[in-house]
Amino acid sequence: MLPGRIHHGTGFDREGLPYAPGRLSRDSQVDRAHTLGMGAVRDYDRVRRIGGWSLAALTLVLFATIPFSLAGGVTSRPGVVGPGPSWWIGLIVAGFALSGAALIQLRPRNWIGWLLVASGLLQATNVAADAYATRTLTDPDHSLPLGLAAAWLASWTWIPSLLLPVIVLPPLYPTGRPTSAFWRWHVRAALVGIGLIVLTAATSQGGVDDTVPGTRLPWDAPTWWVWAVGLSAAVLLISTVAVTVIGTLVRAIRAKAPERQQLLWLLSVVAAMLATVFTEYRLLFALAYGLVPVAVTIGVLRYRLLGIEVVLRRTLLYVPMTLLVALVIGGLTTVFARLVPEGPLPLLVASAVVAVLVVPVAGRLRILVDRLVLGERADPLTLVDRVGAGLEVEDDDPVASMLEAVASAAGTSYAVVRDVQGGAIAKVGDSAGVPLDLPLRHRGVQLGTLAIGPRRGATRVTEQDARLVTALAPHLAVVVGAARLTEELARERTRVTTATLAERDRLRRDLHDGLGPSLAGIALGLEAASTAHRIDPDAVPMLLERTRAEADVAVREVRRVLDGLRPTSLDLHGLEGAVRDTASSLGMGHPGGPAFELRADALPLLAPQVEEAAFRIVAESLTNVARHSAADHCAVRLNRANGDLRVRVFDDGRGLSPDAGAGHGLDSMRKRAADIGGSLLVEVASPHGTLVTAVLPLELS
Known part of the structure; x- marks a missing residue:
């Protein structure tokens, strides 16, 4: 939270966010604080953007003052060394200033944009101050002030304008922040080295007389000062430059996409710029140097905008191959020309050697370049x-x-x-x-x-x-597919486990509440008959009759328990599979039997009682269709509607007889539906046939 934005009476919660007790709820205060924080960030970004464009405009204005400073033939005055700055320096200054401002506009918190703008401003300051000092120090009437100060400013501002992009920018590229603690300390050491070399140049006579010989500062730095500070600066700068070059190469090799492509793009552009330093065409160097900040900006923002990978791959392939061909042809023709001064033999031999070498070397080089630029994507x-x-x-x-x-x-x-x-x-x-x-x-x-x-x-x-x-x-x-099968297996295992436990609980209750008392009654009856045989033999027949009746009850209870056992097909195949097995066992879907169709929605995990009741109702309905309806077609629908399981069995057979009463099968189906809180409806289908509809709750209360 920003200081000065909290009013009196405002407190802080446990997370350090401000809130005003009694005015807004804590959640409202948190949202408000978050909104204020985001607003402050946007305000700072707006200030950064305005500052970036303001510095870029100042840079261009400073450079625009050069023609006014040198107007009237100032460079032709006696004592002036050099023709003055060339116009193409403006390309470099504009490239740094405008590219940096554009990067600040799009990435206001990326320090690379500020480095580019600072470098352009320092370059513009250097040439503008040098031009103004030239006019002021050679003016006969000395009417302009601060000429010596301008010469002093021009003597050292060129140093950081060159060293900041060379030493400090690569460790910050492309995110604007050092990637590790090592690079953070490296940037600090580089800044100290740049500061020391600037201090050395600013306190010594150095280059104040480069343009106007004889110009001197009003002080003379001690020799020990120049040597101590200058030597320390040289050691720091040489070491940091070496670390920057080698470290950037290592970063490019170890980095993954897209950072690798961005680093290679930077190295290629810098290499192209360095290659033009040694040419006689200064305009070519100015264009290459002025494009460095543009390339850096593209690398930070949209590294794929201009097909950088294609450019890198072709540059890293064709430049070494061109150098190889030139060196082989030049070297061999020189050697063979001494042996055979006349005739085309040296050139033919060199061409033959190149033809033999170029294909394998190009193949190997292409593989290396692809691995370097593309990384793992190369293979x-x-x-x-x-x-x-x-x-x-x-x-x-x-x-x-x-x-x-x-x-x-x-x-x-x-x-x-x-x-x-x-x-x-x-x-x-x-x-x-x-x-x-x-x-x-x-x-x-x-x-x-x-x-x-x-x-x-x-x-x-x-x-x-x-x-x-x-x-x-x-x-x-x-x-x-494996994850889906695993999920289905886990769901099926849960269903079978739940059904097995429910069935075991039901068997325990049935045996304990039904069959257990019947067997206990039989045992008591036999014991009573044994006692009566000794005491009252006439009562034995009556006791045995009662015991036999109790045995019949036990037999019926055993049959009831067996009839209530959960069908095995439900555990093996689920509801849909059990319905299909039942229909197939009744001859449906086979030659000579009615056609069978089953449509089922994706159902949730059903409770064992619901699943068993649905199956029993469908099985009883299919049995009635197979035995009594003489139908040609039978369809079963299982779907979910309004939180219930809807079961429908339709056949196109004879339909219900008007004088037929409710049979044991229909009563059993209605009872199964009612036992779990559902309902069953049997009605005549249109145009003929029977429709059985059961509505069963998906979740039991």
Whole structure:
């Protein structure tokens, strides 16, 4: 929270957020504090953007003062050394200032934009101050002030303008922050070194007389001061420059996409700029140097905007090959020209050697370049093997783990797996750009779809990434299929376990409450008969008759318990499979029997009592159809409606007889439905036949 934004009477909660007791609820205060914090961030970003463009405008204004300072033939005055700054320096200054301001506009908290603007401002300050000092110090009437101060300013401002982009920018590229503690200390050491060298140049006579000889500062620094500070600065600068160059190369080799491509882009642009330093065409160097900040800005914002990977691959391939061909031809023709001064033999020999070397060398170099620029994507089989190795690792959510591996291989931060209904199974990142949708099939079954987003900075998935994801999709489909089978197995195991426990509890109750008392009564009757045989023999026949009746009750109880046993087919195949088995056992769906059709929605896990009641009702209805209806077609529907399980059995047979009473089967079905809080309706179907509808609660009270 920002200081000065909290009013009197405001407190803080446990999370450190401000709230005013008695005025707003805590949640409202938290939301308000969050809103104020986001508003403050936006305000600071707006200030940064305005500051960036203001510095860029100041840079251009300073550079625009140079023609006024040098007007009237100032560079032709006696004592002036050099023709003055060339116009092409303006390309460099404008490139740094405008690129830095644009980067601050889009990434206001990225320090690279501020480095670019600062470098451009220092360069403009250097040439503008030098031009003003030239005019002031050579003016006959000395009417302009601060000429010596301008010369002093021009003597050292060029140093940080060059060293900041060279030493400090690469460790911060592309995020604007050092990637590790090592690079943070490196940046600090580089800034100290730049400060020491600037201090050395600013306190010594140095370059104040570069343009106007004889110009001197009003002080003379001690020799020991120049040597001590200058030597320390030289040691720091040389070491930090070496670490920057070598460290950036190591970062580029070790980094993953897209950071690797961004670092290689920076190195290639800097190398192209350095290559023009040694040419005689200063305008070419100015163009290359002025494009460095533009390239840096592109690398930070949209590294794929101009097909950087293609440029890098071709540059790193063709430049070494061109140098190789030039060196081989030049060296061999020089050697053979001494042996055979005349004739085309030296050139033919050199051409033959080049023809033999160029193909294998180009092949090996192409492989190395692709590995350097593309990383693992250079060899799709390596990615396939790495993703496939994830199948051997145990994970709580294998689909999410596999999807993350596929997204990493494709270089995208967004990927999602959806089932056939469109529901998300696993997701990585947030959607950006136009995704690529691929079907997930395993053993001919559609399991869902895989959606992969484009790489960062791109709007669409490239053809190479599409081929790679297409190759990885079957591996992911195997995992999705295995996860679905595992889920189904766990659900089926839960259902069977629940049904078994419920059946065991029912058997325990039936045996304890029904068969147990009957057997105890038989034992007591036999004991009473044995006693009566000794005391009252005439009572024995009556006691045996009562015992026999009790035995009959026990037999009926045993039959009732057996009849109430849960059907085995329910445990083996579930409700749908048990209905199909019952219909098949009754001859339905076979030649000579009625056609059979079963349609069932995706049902939740049913309670054992509900599942058994539904099966018993359907089984009894199918038995009636097979025995009494003479139907040609029978259909069963199982669906969920209004929180209930709706069971319907339809046949196109004779239908219900008007004078037929309610049989034992219909009474049994109604009783089974009523026992669990449901209902049963038997009615005449249209145009003929019978329709049995049972409505059973999905959840028992």
